[in-house]
Amino acid sequence: MIGRIGLHIVTLFAVLLTVVTLVFAMLHLAGDPADALVPPGSDPEDVAALREQYGLDESVGRQYLSFISNAIRGDFGTSWRFDQSASRVVLDRLPATLELVGFALLLSIVSATLLGSLAGARPGGVVDTIAHLISLAGQAIPGFWLGTMLILFFSVRLGWAPSSGREGFSSMVLPVLTLAAYPTAVLIRMVRASVEDAYRNDYVRTARGKGLSESAVLALHVARNAAIAPIAFAGVLAGFLLAGAVVVEWVFAYPGAGQLALQSVSNRDLPVVLMFVTCSAVFIVLANLAAEIATLLADPRLRDAEPERMRSW
Amino acid sequence: MTMAEHLHGVHRASGESARPARPARSWSLRFSAGMWIGLSLAILLLVFAAIGPLLVDADPEAQQLSARLTEPAFLDGGSWEHPFGTDQLGRDLFARMAVGLRFSLAIGLAVTLIAGLTGVLLGLLAATSGPVVDRLTGFLVNVQIAVPAVILAIAAAAIFQPGTGVVIGVLAATGWVSYQRVVRATTKSLLASPFVEASRSMGGSRVWIARKHLLPNSLGPVIVIATQQIAAVMLFEAALSYLGLGVPSDTITLGGMVAQGREAMLAAWWVPALPGVAIAMSVLSLNLIGDGLRRRLDPRSRTARS
Numbered sequence: 001m002i003g004r005i006g007l008h009i010v011t012l013f014a015v016l017l018t019v020v021t022l023v024f025a026m027l028h029l030a031g032d033p034a035d036a037l038v039p040p041g042s043d044p045e046d047v048a049a050l051r052e053q054y055g056l057d058e059s060v061g062r063q064y065l066s067f068i069s070n071a072i073r074g075d076f077g078t079s080w081r082f083d084q085s086a087s088r089v090v091l092d093r094l095p096a097t098l099e100l101v102g103f104a105l106l107l108s109i110v111s112a113t114l115l116g117s118l119a120g121a122r123p124g125g126v127v128d129t130i131a132h133l134i135s136l137a138g139q140a141i142p143g144f145w146l147g148t149m150l151i152l153f154f155s156v157r158l159g160w161a162p163s164s165g166r167e168g169f170s171s172m173v174l175p176v177l178t179l180a181a182y183p184t185a186v187l188i189r190m191v192r193a194s195v196e197d198a199y200r201n202d203y204v205r206t207a208r209g210k211g212l213s214e215s216a217v218l219a220l221h222v223a224r225n226a227a228i229a230p231i232a233f234a235g236v237l238a239g240f241l242l243a244g245a246v247v248v249e250w251v252f253a254y255p256g257a258g259q260l261a262l263q264s265v266s267n268r269d270l271p272v273v274l275m276f277v278t279c280s281a282v283f284i285v286l287a288n289l290a291a292e293i294a295t296l297l298a299d300p301r302l303r304d305a306e307p308e309r310m311r312s313w
Numbered sequence: 314m315t316m317a318e319h320l321h322g323v324h325r326a327s328g329e330s331a332r333p334a335r336p337a338r339s340w341s342l343r344f345s346a347g348m349w350i351g352l353s354l355a356i357l358l359l360v361f362a363a364i365g366p367l368l369v370d371a372d373p374e375a376q377q378l379s380a381r382l383t384e385p386a387f388l389d390g391g392s393w394e395h396p397f398g399t400d401q402l403g404r405d406l407f408a409r410m411a412v413g414l415r416f417s418l419a420i421g422l423a424v425t426l427i428a429g430l431t432g433v434l435l436g437l438l439a440a441t442s443g444p445v446v447d448r449l450t451g452f453l454v455n456v457q458i459a460v461p462a463v464i465l466a467i468a469a470a471a472i473f474q475p476g477t478g479v480v481i482g483v484l485a486a487t488g489w490v491s492y493q494r495v496v497r498a499t500t501k502s503l504l505a506s507p508f509v510e511a512s513r514s515m516g517g518s519r520v521w522i523a524r525k526h527l528l529p530n531s532l533g534p535v536i537v538i539a540t541q542q543i544a545a546v547m548l549f550e551a552a553l554s555y556l557g558l559g560v561p562s563d564t565i566t567l568g569g570m571v572a573q574g575r576e577a578m579l580a581a582w583w584v585p586a587l588p589g590v591a592i593a594m595s596v597l598s599l600n601l602i603g604d605g606l607r608r609r610l611d612p613r614s615r616t617a618r619s
Contacts, residue, residue, distance in 0.1 A: 145589030243463035
């Protein structure tokens with residue numbers, strides 16, 4: 001098991017290296033990176049100075065090596081907008097985003113587990129129907145639209161919660177609800193299916209046969225086995241949530257890293273954008289590693305299984 | 314399983330033919346009405362996208378400042394001249410939504426085609442070309458997971474000039490993974506199945522087996538994924554347009570309409586609300602159709618139904 005996790009960690013570094021390489025390739029595909037790195041309308045002298053500073057007059061191979069070594073140290077240069085290192089600017093905004101993502105993750109896991117397992121325990125029941133409708137709606141409604149409608153109803157009409165900013169718990173409610181909607185919808189479906197599957201196992205029949213109550217069967221046997229699929233899914237969920245956070249932060253003017261990244265795109269503040277993209281790749285890769293370790297802990301069968309049976313990580 | 318089933322390539326994994334202890338009542342089975350709802354919605358939306366602007370005889374770009382923020386026909390004060398009302402520049406929302414929906418659908422189809430072909434090819438390669446190719450494509454999957462569509466779109470918007478090509482490129486580059494996974498998995502299990510072995514022992518070449526057995530048998534899941542991916546792409550495209558990461562803002566998109574409508578939302582809620590409804594309806598309809606197709610094409614639910 002340790003060896004397998006070690007292999008994942010090696011893969012993880014290779015993935016990050018590839019992401020940075022792709023970013024470098026995109027920069028060069030778009031033309032002269034010096035033009036992209038300076039704000040529009042800069043002095044030609046400034047451009048020349050920057051070209052020298054970043055070694056852009058050297059060969060592509062050398063440029064690549066220095067780009068990689070800078071990227072590993074988290075050095076993507078100085079933000080044009082904030083006159084600070086790009087990594088400082090992004091890292092300052094990251095906690096707000098992680099807070100948003102964390103609450104949404106918690107909300108979606110708790111609500112989807114509850115609804116999904118109740119639905120899976122009684123297929124065809126009232127809860128099942130409600131869960132199905134919620135799941136269909138949550139997967140169809142665009143997050144940015146849901147957020148806008150929540151603002152319109154709860155902030156403008158009723159005045160219950162602020163429509164923007166990040167001051168206190170009440171300002172978190174609408175963004176977290178918006179962000180959690182899609183992952184909850186996907187998770188409900190998944191939990192329901194794996195609960196229904198788990199009920200079909202022989203050990204459930206055995207447990208019932210030896211006289212366990214239905215709630216004990218659910219808690220002791222079904223829930224544990226039904227949890228494996230959603231746990232393995234948590235890594236993908238992290239990607240959903242981070243990408244969703246960008247949208248939600250924009251809708252609610254929430255001062256997180258996603259909003260910063262979008263502002264940096266319109267400011268053409270490339271160092272900040274590159275830092276943000278790299279940071280999110282690191283976040284998602286770590287979340288996948290955590291999900292993988294959790295899956296191995298939750299499902300002893302996988303520990304000795306052929307690598308073939310493993311999911312992607 | 315009979316020999317005839319082997320020869321016709323009907324594949325069932327071991328154990329699935331056994332009757333489950335509890336009756337399988339999956340959602341898609343109970344809600345077979347969902348398929349019909351999905352199809353009717355899809356036809357309605359297609360007709361709307363195709364002839365919408367003609368129905369109201371309005372140019373989607375024409376500004377009519379005397380008729381700004383008029384109510385939709387279903388509200389007090391609205392008229393059938395503008396069935397969905399007008400925006401803050403007096404442009405007809407019905408016509409604009411139809412044009413925006415066309416754009417969404419076109420992007421959805423284009424991306425699904427490109428990503429689908431790429432994913433199917435990579436999946437087949439991964440399953441049939443040995444462990445090195447398998448590892449490599451698996452690695453590519455991991456790289457893609459580390460950069461979700463919205464994040465890649467941010468990088469692309471900062472680096473490239475905005476345009477339809479960039480949007481399609483970003484969404485195709487992030488959309489092939491689900492095809493690859495499914496085709497790889499089904500192909501692997503098909504390769505181990507008796508009818509493929511029979512074909513091989515009768516001298517079937519690799520290309521023959523891929524064309525006659527592997528592709529047709531993984532087509533079902535691929536069609537299901539493709540249906541639902543059109544929906545996912547429409548959602549992503551709308552989000553990118555809303556965020557200003559998509560096509561230039563003079564192109565009419567549903568996401569862009571929601572973004573522009575926010576400026577008017579205090580006076581006229583329908584301006585941002587209605588385009589979002591169009592997106593949600595399209596996605597819902599495609600997801601329902603996908604669920605219905607899954608029921609028809611998945612042999613597992615076929616056994617459950619009989």
